[in-house]
Structures are given as structure tokens and as C-alpha cells.
Amino acid sequence: MNKKRSFMNSIAAAPHIFWAVLFIILPLLIVLYYAFTDSDGHFSFSNIASLPSYASIFWLSLELSIIATAICLLLGYPLAYIIAKSKPKTQKILSMLLMLPMWTNLLIRTYSIMAILDNGGIINTLLGTSMQIVGTKGAVIFGMVYDFLPYMVLPIYTCISKIDKNMWEAASDLGCNTFSTLTKVIIPLSRSGIISGVTMVLVPSISTFYISQKLGGGTFELIGDTIERQFVTGALNVGAAISLVMMILILISLTVMNKFGDSDEGGIIV
Amino acid sequence: MKKYASRIYLCLIFAILYIPLVTVILFSFNATESTAEFSGFSLYWYSELFKSEEAWIALRNTLILAVSASLIATVIGTAAAEGIYKMRSKICKTAITSVTNIPMMNPDIVTGMSMMLFFAAVMSIFKIADYNKIGFVAMLISHTTFCLPYVILSVLPRINELGNSLSDAALDLGCTPLQAFFKVKLPNIMPGVVSGMVMAFTMSLDDFVISYFVGPTNFQTLPLLIYSMTKKTVKPDMYALSTIIIISVFVLLIISNMKSTKRLSANQKKKGAKTK
Numbered sequence: 001m002n003k004k005r006s007f008m009n010s011i012a013a014a015p016h017i018f019w020a021v022l023f024i025i026l027p028l029l030i031v032l033y034y035a036f037t038d039s040d041g042h043f044s045f046s047n048i049a050s051l052p053s054y055a056s057i058f059w060l061s062l063e064l065s066i067i068a069t070a071i072c073l074l075l076g077y078p079l080a081y082i083i084a085k086s087k088p089k090t091q092k093i094l095s096m097l098l099m100l101p102m103w104t105n106l107l108i109r110t111y112s113i114m115a116i117l118d119n120g121g122i123i124n125t126l127l128g129t130s131m132q133i134v135g136t137k138g139a140v141i142f143g144m145v146y147d148f149l150p151y152m153v154l155p156i157y158t159c160i161s162k163i164d165k166n167m168w169e170a171a172s173d174l175g176c177n178t179f180s181t182l183t184k185v186i187i188p189l190s191r192s193g194i195i196s197g198v199t200m201v202l203v204p205s206i207s208t209f210y211i212s213q214k215l216g217g218g219t220f221e222l223i224g225d226t227i228e229r230q231f232v233t234g235a236l237n238v239g240a241a242i243s244l245v246m247m248i249l250i251l252i253s254l255t256v257m258n259k260f261g262d263s264d265e266g267g268i269i270v
Numbered sequence: 271m272k273k274y275a276s277r278i279y280l281c282l283i284f285a286i287l288y289i290p291l292v293t294v295i296l297f298s299f300n301a302t303e304s305t306a307e308f309s310g311f312s313l314y315w316y317s318e319l320f321k322s323e324e325a326w327i328a329l330r331n332t333l334i335l336a337v338s339a340s341l342i343a344t345v346i347g348t349a350a351a352e353g354i355y356k357m358r359s360k361i362c363k364t365a366i367t368s369v370t371n372i373p374m375m376n377p378d379i380v381t382g383m384s385m386m387l388f389f390a391a392v393m394s395i396f397k398i399a400d401y402n403k404i405g406f407v408a409m410l411i412s413h414t415t416f417c418l419p420y421v422i423l424s425v426l427p428r429i430n431e432l433g434n435s436l437s438d439a440a441l442d443l444g445c446t447p448l449q450a451f452f453k454v455k456l457p458n459i460m461p462g463v464v465s466g467m468v469m470a471f472t473m474s475l476d477d478f479v480i481s482y483f484v485g486p487t488n489f490q491t492l493p494l495l496i497y498s499m500t501k502k503t504v505k506p507d508m509y510a511l512s513t514i515i516i517i518s519v520f521v522l523l524i525i526s527n528m529k530s531t532k533r534l535s536a537n538q539k540k541k542g543a544k545t546k
Contacts, residue, residue, distance in 0.1 A: 013353025013366065015346050016418065020369050023415045027384035028372070030391050079283055082276045094280070096527055101287050103519045105476055107496045108512040111504070112290035115297070115305055122293060125306040149287070207377030210478070214500070224379050231483060236387065243383045247376055254375050 028247075034240035047241035054226060054242060061223040064137060065205035068144035069152075072201045073194065075145070076152035080193075081186070083153070084160040095157065102150040107210060109147050114214050117142075135217030143215040144205040151200040159193025160186060195257050203250060291516060298509035305504060315506040325511060328495040332475060335406075335491060339413035340470035346414075347421030347470075348463050352451065354422070355429045367422070374419040382483030385412045389484065405486025412484045413477065417470035424469060428462030429455075468526075 038044040083094045101109060116122045117133040124130055133139050163186065171181040187194075205211075209224035216222070221229075223246060230239030301310035319325055350370075357363050373381050389401075389408045398404060436458065440450040456463070478493035485494055492515070499508040 010353045010357045012349040013357070016350030016353070016370070016422075017366060019346060019415070019418070020366070023385075023388070023411055024369055024372050027388035030387045031380075031384045034387055075283065078276075078279060082280055092527065096523055097284060098287075099523055100516075100520055101291065103472065103476070103523065104291065104516050105478065105493055105496065105512075107478055107493060107500065108294065108515065109290070111496075111500050111508075112294045112512070115293055115504075116290055118306075120306050122306055146286070146290070149283075203375070203377055207379045209379065210497075224377075227379055227383060231383065231386070236390075239383060240387060243380045247380045250377060251372075251375060 031240045031244055031247075034237050035244045037237060039237060047237045050238060051241060051245060054223070057221055057226055058223050060220065061206050064141055064222065065144065065202055068141050068148070068205050069198055069201045071141070071145050072149050072152040073198065076149055076197065077156060077187075077194070080153045080156035080160055081182070083157050091161070095154070098150045098153055098157075102154070106147060110143055110211050110214050113143055113146055117215070134215055135219040137220075139215040139217075140212050140222075143211040144201075144208065147211065148201040148205055151204075152197040155196040155200065156190055156193040159190040163189050191260075195260060199254060199257060203254075206250070207246065294509050295513045295516065298506055298513040300506050300509075303505055305506060305509065315510040319507050319510045319514075322507070324490070325495065328490045328492045331489055332491040332493075335409055335413055336471050336474040339410055339417055339474045340467050342410070342414045343417035343421050343470045344463060344467040347418050347466060348425050348456075348459075350418075351422050351425040351429055352455070354426065370419050370422055373416040378416075378477075378479035379483075381412075381416060382480040385415070385480065386483040402486045402488045405489050408484050408486070409481065409489060409491075412480050413474045416477070416480060417473055420469040420473060421463075421466035424466035425459060425462045428459040432458050 035047055036043060036045070038046060083091055083098075086094065114121070114134060117139055118124070119130060119132065119134065121134075123133070167185055167189070168181060171185045176184060207224045208222065209228040212220070212222040212225055216225075223242065227239050227242050227246075230236065230242070297305050297308065298315055299311050299313070300308055301312040301314065350366075354363055354366055357366075385408070389404065392398075393401065393404065401408075432455065437450040437455050440454040441447065445453065476493070478497060481491055481494055482497065485491070490498075492511075496508060496511065499505075499511070
């Protein structure tokens with residue numbers, strides 16, 4: 001194939017490249033522009049300089065989302081393992097049961113927990129008490145775990161079910177019991193599933209604003225709420241600066257984690 | 271013993287996952303306005319919902335948006351996958367795929383914010399005073415943008431798997447490159463194209479955060495409607511709407527699952543026939 005024809009063939013990607021430059025790269029550059037200008041459009045560092053005052057909010061978001069991710073992993077891994085070990089037909093039904101809440105809109109899921117935990121909600125009505133559950137950190141963490149648990153389980157389940165059955169047999173032939181097969185063979189082989197599960201839970205929970213608005217009961221603010229508040233009140237420059245920092249942090253950590261996962265997957269193929 | 275333990279664990283987790291959803295479904299049939307005390311079965315909130323013009327318009331908007339965004343994303347994304355596959359330089363390939371994945375990796379709130387600022391800039395450059403005028407186009411562009419990676423990710427592996435030999439044969443037999451693509455390649459990668467489109471469609475249907483940032487006041491989608499309903503004190507009509515959505519998701523899941531089971535067993539039969 002000559003060079004010209006190869007170019008002609010790649011031209012199929014041209015509309016997409018055009019689209020990506022115009023609607024992915026350019027908007028991000030505009031975020032950068034807003035982050036470094038004041039409301040009159042003059043260059044300024046004041047937005048960036050104001051960021052340290054949001055540090056405590058940022059740490060709180062990080063704390064809650066890391067706790068939620070850890071709980072999702074602890075609850076989700078055994079679940080994925082049990083599903084992957086069950087009969088093919090049961091596997092199908094269980095993974096479908098897992099997908100139903102996943103495909104139900106996030107707002108509905110979050111609100112459905114609120115209906116249970118709220119002051120005038122089911123728990124308090126049934127018990128005849130007036131416990132204040134909504135508005136605590138625990139409620140927000142519970143909301144994150146409830147909303148994102150399926151995102152943790154599905155990639156791990158897919159990964160475990162792809163592991164060659166001979167691996168399990170070889171492990172037990174070579175003297176592993178169930179527990180050491182799990183820790184020495186299965187968990188290392190499902191690392192890429194764990195990594196994608198962790199990212200799929202961590203990223204939405206660190207940036208959420210709906211869960212904390214509803215289940216936080218307005219008592220505390222997460223970084224997503226801060227961005228949303230800047231958007232509602234029209235303080236776009238500060239909002240852009242916070243978004244920019246959040247994006248950079250998340251993209252860096254994702255790249256690092258993906259490197260970690262990829263090299264491992266290479267190991268599986270070899 | 272171990273078996274029982276794992277069964278109890280399964281039941282416990284699924285109970286926690288489903289109790290809230292079942293509660294919503296249950297209270298959508300409540301006779302009174304309460305969302306905590308069940309006082310009798312009634313379809314009152316459903317009839318209220320069906321009477322509400324707002325809900326119908328939101329449903330129509332959501333469908334129009336999801337269909338058009340997923341169609342545009344499928345066309346551009348499939349062409350892009352073919353182009354990326356044909357690309358010689360590895361640097362170009364990685365550059366394009368990593369830019370494409372940005373909306374998928376970024377938190378929705380950042381994508382929403384960047385899109386919103388972008389359209390604000392467009393408005394000031396072209397001197398458009400009323401955001402509602404470009405609102406639908408803005409929504410369509412944003413939804414197409416976050417749908418594109420899902421299409422490319424689902425089509426590209428198929429193209430890689432298929433390889434070049436079939437379309438090379440078609441070219442040798444006198445097809446033009448376009449004919450070779452549409453007559454030979456496209457039918458072969460169709461499953462990937464369709465699953466990419468379905469993925470894009472559901473993503474668009476489900477999106478709240480990006481629509482919340484970009485959405486104009488005259489184009490409300492179902493997630494935006496639910497959000498505005500939960501801002502006030504919630505009446506069971508929101509539960510009725512949620513119930514309808516949950517049930518539709520359930521039905522769609524069962525249909526798609528049955529189809530994939532059928533395809534699987536058909537494939538197994540084919541394989542069986544071959545080995546005979």
C-alpha cells in the first residue's frame with residue numbers, strides 16, 4: 001500500500017478528530033482560560049490563590065470517597081467471587097440483578113435511600129423514633145457505597161470469570177487450599193478488574209454533588225457541591241479553577257493506576 | 271457450611287441493593303401523599319403523572335436527544351475506529367485514543383463545567399443573547415461527545431480482530447475502498463457497532479450531571495425533571511415516574527439477556543454441527 005492510500009484511509013477518522021479538537025480539547029482550554037482570568041477577562045492568579053481555602057473540603061471529599069471505595073472493594077470482591085464460582089445459569093441471573101440498579105438513574109437510587117433514612121422516612125416511622133441519620137458522614141458514605149457497588153463488582157466478576165479453570169486446578173494440585181488459591185492466584189490475576197472497579201467507584205464518588213446534597217442534608221459540603229455552587233451563583237472563574245485542579249489530579253492518578261493494571265494484564269497474556 | 275455462608279452473603283447484599291428500590295415502587299401505589307406510611311393501594315399518582323404535560327415533554331425530549339446523539343456518535347465513531355485502525359503512526363493512534371477517552375475518564379462534573387463554559391464563550395463570540403436558542407444543539411453536542419468513546423471502544427476491537435485480509439480481497443476483486451468498507455467490513459463488525467450504539471443510547475438516557483450544566487430552561491429531560499421534583503418536598507408522583515423507569519430498565523435487560531442467550535446457544539449449535 002502506498003503512502004497516499006494509507007492517508008486516504010485514515011481520513012475516515014477526520015470528522016472525529018475535528019470533533020475531538022473542537023468539543024473536547026477546546027472546552028478544556030476554555031476551563032484553563034477561565035481559571036486564570038477574573039470576571040472581567042483580565043489575567044489573574046486570584047482564583048488559583050483562593051484554592052487553599054477549599055483544601056478542607058477537598059480532604060473531606062477524598063476521605064469519604066476513599067472510605068466508600070474501600071468498603072465497596074471489601075463487600076464487592078467476595079460478591080464477585082461468589083458469582084463467578086456459581087453455575088452459568090445462576091451467574092447470568094445474578095449479574096442481571098446487579099445490572100438493574102446500575103442502569104437505574106443515580107438520582108432515583110440516591111433518593112430511594114433517602115426515603116428510607118430520612119427523618120420522616122421508613123426506619124424512623126417503623127421504629128417510632130426520630131434518629132438523625134441524614135446529614136451524617138455515615139449516610140453519605142452509605143449512599144456512595146449503595147450507588148456505586150455494582151461498578152466495583154462487575155469488572156472484578158468479569159475478570160475472575162475469565163481466569164482459566166486450569167489455574168484453579170493447578171493451584172489445588174500444587175497444594176494450595178481454597179484460601180491460598182485465592183490470595184496467591186486469583187487475587188493477583190484479577191488485579192486489572194480491581195483497578196478498573198476502584199476507578200469506577202472513586203471518580204464518581206469524589207466528584208458527586210447529588211449524594212452529598214441529599215444525604216448530607218446540607219450540613220457539609222463536598223468538592224462537587226462547591227463546583228456546583230459556583231456554577232449556580234455564577235462564580236465561574238473559581239469553579240473553573242477547582243475543576244481544573246480536580247481534573248489534573250484525577251487524570252494523573254488514573255494514568256498511574258492504568259500503567260499498573262496494563263503491565264499486569266501483559267503478564268496474564270504471557 | 272461454606273455454601274450456606276456464601277448464599278446468606280449474596281442474599282444480604284442483594285437485599286440491601288433492592289430494599290430501597292422496592293420501597294420506591296411500593297410507595298408509588300400509596301393512596302395518600304405520605305412517602306413513609308402506607309395507607310392503601312391506589313393508582314392516583316400514576317394518573318397524576320400521565321396527566322402532567324411536563325413529564326410527557328421530558329420523555330419526548332429525552333428520547334429525541336438519546337436517539338440523535340447515539341446515531342451521530344455511532345456514525346462518527348465507527349468511521350473514526352476504521353481510520354484509527356488504518357493509521358500507520360503509533361503516536362497518532364495513542365494521541366487520538368487518549369483524547370477520545372478524556373470525557374470517559376474525567377468526572378462528569380468537569381466535563382459539564384467545560385461544556386458549559388465552551389457554550390458561554392460561543393454565545394459571547396457570536397453575540398447570541400438567548401441561551402435557549404442554542405440549548406438543544408448544545409445538549410446534542412455534549413451528549414454526542416461523551417457517547418463517542420463508548421462507540422469507538424466497542425467498534426475498534428472488532429476491526430482489529432477482523433484484520434485486513436477480507437477487505438484486501440474485496441479490493442483485489444475490484445471494489446472501491448468505500449464499497450469494500452460498506453459491503454465487506456461493515457457487515458462483519460456490525461455486532462460491535464450495534465452494541466456501541468446501545469451503550470451510547472443508554473448513557474445519554476441516563477445522564478444527569480452534564481445535562482444539568484448544559485441544559486437550557488426550555489429543554490428538560492427526564493433526569494432533570496426528577497432532579498427538579500426532588501428539590502421540593504417529594505410527592506409519590508416522583509415515585510411513580512421512578513417505578514416506570516425501573517420497570518422499563520428491567521424489561522430491556524431481560525430482552526437483551528434473552529437475545530444474547532439465544533445467540534450463544536445458536537453459536538454452540540453451529541460449532542457442534544461443524545465438529546460432527
